[in-house]
Amino acid sequence: MQLLENVLLHGTIFAVLLTIYLLAVMRSLNPRIWAFSDYPKEITDHVPHQTKRERKIGAYTGIPFFILGIGFPLVSTMMLEGLYGGTLPLLDAFLNFFGIVMFGNIADFVFLDYLIVGTITPDWVIIPGTEHMREKEYKDFRLFHAKGHVRALIPLAILCLIFAAAVVYL
DSSP states (O other): OHHHHHHHHHHHHHHHHHHHHHHHHHHHSOHHHHSGGGSOHHHHTTSOOOOHHHHHHHHHHHHHHHHHHHHHHHHHHHHHHHHTTTOOOHHHHHHHHHHHHHHHHHHIIIIIIIIIIIIIOOGGGSOTTOGGGTTTTTTTHHHHHHHHHHHTHHHHHHHHHHHHHHHHHO
């Protein structure tokens, strides 16, 4: 029961924090910076490639994302180990880590990719020069990102297993 409660509580907190961070980045930066490589080629082929400066700024904004994305589930799993009295089975560590990451993954897809970019499509998610694609290509973004989230499941599971093992065995 501790595992389920931990995943539900920490997963919800993680999803909210991740969504707030990503939404703040989306609202404050040009989409050429925060998501150029996340857009389908049908969109990015109509504009110049990212500049070196845009890639650099994008990399800097990715640092807090990765710290949150790894650090939060890692700390949660370490806390769960404490709740277990210092002996956490690898399966429970993995399920905790993976469950929390999936909360964030689902929130990212549902709220940001599907609802905001793919359905509402406000001006601030449109790459300058692709405004004419708002009604088709940007709506196709939903399916494009759904496939991306599904393809990411295996690598995410492997990474979660590695980090869970680090908590259990180190």
